Amino acid sequence: MAFKNLYAFVAAALSAAAVQAQTFQQLTFAGVNIAGFDFGCGTDGTCDITQVTPPLLQLGGSDGLGEMTHFVNDDGYNIFRLPVGWQYLTYNQSTGTLNETQFANYNMLVSACLSVGAHCEIDIHNYARYDGEIIGQGGPTNEVFAELWYNIASYWKDEANVVFGVMNEPHDLPSIPMWAESVQYAVTAIRDAGATSQIILLPGDDYTSAETFVSGGSAAALNMVVNPDGTKTNLVMDVHKYLDYDNSGTHAACVTNNIADAWYPLSTWLRENGRQALNTETGGGDVDSCVGYLSQQIGYQAANSDVILGYLGWAAGSFATDYILSETPYLNGTVWTDQLLVSMAMSPNTNMLVVGSVNMTSA
Numbered sequence: 001m002a003f004k005n006l007y008a009f010v011a012a013a014l015s016a017a018a019v020q021a022q023t024f025q026q027l028t029f030a031g032v033n034i035a036g037f038d039f040g041c042g043t044d045g046t047c048d049i050t051q052v053t054p055p056l057l058q059l060g061g062s063d064g065l066g067e068m069t070h071f072v073n074d075d076g077y078n079i080f081r082l083p084v085g086w087q088y089l090t091y092n093q094s095t096g097t098l099n100e101t102q103f104a105n106y107n108m109l110v111s112a113c114l115s116v117g118a119h120c121e122i123d124i125h126n127y128a129r130y131d132g133e134i135i136g137q138g139g140p141t142n143e144v145f146a147e148l149w150y151n152i153a154s155y156w157k158d159e160a161n162v163v164f165g166v167m168n169e170p171h172d173l174p175s176i177p178m179w180a181e182s183v184q185y186a187v188t189a190i191r192d193a194g195a196t197s198q199i200i201l202l203p204g205d206d207y208t209s210a211e212t213f214v215s216g217g218s219a220a221a222l223n224m225v226v227n228p229d230g231t232k233t234n235l236v237m238d239v240h241k242y243l244d245y246d247n248s249g250t251h252a253a254c255v256t257n258n259i260a261d262a263w264y265p266l267s268t269w270l271r272e273n274g275r276q277a278l279n280t281e282t283g284g285g286d287v288d289s290c291v292g293y294l295s296q297q298i299g300y301q302a303a304n305s306d307v308i309l310g311y312l313g314w315a316a317g318s319f320a321t322d323y324i325l326s327e328t329p330y331l332n333g334t335v336w337t338d339q340l341l342v343s344m345a346m347s348p349n350t351n352m353l354v355v356g357s358v359n360m361t362s363a
């Protein structure tokens with residue numbers, strides 16, 4: 001879809017949603033998840049680390065560096081999320097102590113990401129759990145969780161482009177205020193480790209749902225989390241949203257742009273409370289319905305770029321090119337070719353509503 005048509009399509013959707021269409025502004029971030037170090041992790045917080053498939057040639061996996069280089073050079077992406085299981089980093093120990101070999105392996109991916117000049121999110125992909133038990137609510141203590149983050153942040157404290165994603169998709173939390181307390185432990189630990197200025201992403205309940213972030217109580221609870229100096233600088237809300245009928249991200253077809261149910265109420269709350277959010281997972285199948293609805297979603301996000309920083313697709317990395325939500329590009333000889341959804345909707349080179357705050361030239 002040409003930009004002119006896309007713009008008209010998006011604008012039509014915005015007025016259809018009876019939303020005061022504001023001037024489109026460019027988003028700060030666009031990118032994709034580079035998955036593989038999280039493979040084997042389930043929503044119960046178990047991770048079978050024998051399933052890990054590092055997206056790194058030097059570890060016998062797929063060419064994650066080649067993918068990221070392509071995404072930066074050909075698509076204008078400027079952020080990558082790098083999911084990893086807690087169990088992988090500690091070699092199956094429910095502690096905050098990193099296994100040197102395991103952490104070094106994961107850091108190869110973080111370093112590859114930094115080498116292409118992008119922002120790089122460290123994402124602990126454990127659903128607020130370790131082996132079925134919830135952090136700070138029966139599972140690992142907040143102190144153990146804080147130690148994990150202290151050790152990770154110590155390593156990257158001087159790297160401005162590292163983003164700390166406290167936890168992937170908490171869900172079914174007995175107490176959201178208690179979870180916010182666990183998040184506070186992580187934030188304090190990251191800042192105390194010397195990572196004083198980087199973005200930290202704060203995840204809410206219901207699989208980090210953008211739709212229920214406010215109504216479910218996560219917004220109010222996470223709004224209490226502060227830096228050690230009492231400010232909320234660079235503490236950014238973390239939200240996910242898919243476009244299939246049950247918001248599970250497991251079906252190829254898209255049925256919604258999520259504007260009325262998710263992005264409108266979320267943007268309103270963020271603006272009223274002086275906060276911002278980053279959409280670290282979204283996506284759909286490589287089909288026309290997803291090109292259309294995702295273009296509308298991104299258009300709305302861009303119209304609210306004062307409070308929504310950007311989006312990251314799910315997913316590339318070690319996923320096969322025929323995975324139902326694959327954003328893994330095809331490699332033919334030395335030429336990378338994008339999946340339909342990336343080339344037609346998600347790439348800033350296509351949608352033009354996104355531009356980096358990152359100076360790629362200086363990397």
Ligand SMILES: *[C@@H]1O[C@H](CO)[C@@H](O)[C@H](O)[C@H]1NC(C)=O
Pocket residue numbers: 046047048049050091092
């Ligand atoms: C780690 O624990 C899982 C069970 O959660 C098991 O399947 C796996 O073999 C263990 N791996 C190692 C390296 O100990």
Ligand SMILES: *[C@@H]1O[C@H](CO)[C@@H](O)[C@H](O)[C@H]1NC(C)=O
Pocket residue numbers: 091099100101102
């Ligand atoms: C760290 O992980 C490696 C595998 O990567 C394992 O061989 C080693 O025993 C682990 N070290 C400790 C101290 O657990």
Ligand SMILES: *[C@@H]1O[C@H](CO)[C@@H](O)[C@H](O)[C@H]1NC(C)=O
Pocket residue numbers: 332333
């Ligand atoms: C890959 O490239 C070769 C040589 O340029 C070409 O003949 C072939 O059709 C390409 N295959 C695909 C799937 O694009």
Ligand SMILES: *[C@@H]1O[C@H](CO)[C@@H](O)[C@H](O)[C@H]1NC(C)=O
Pocket residue numbers: 359360361362
């Ligand atoms: C980006 O970085 C390069 C190299 O450091 C510099 O020459 C250029 O002026 C920078 N561009 C912007 C827009 O800051």
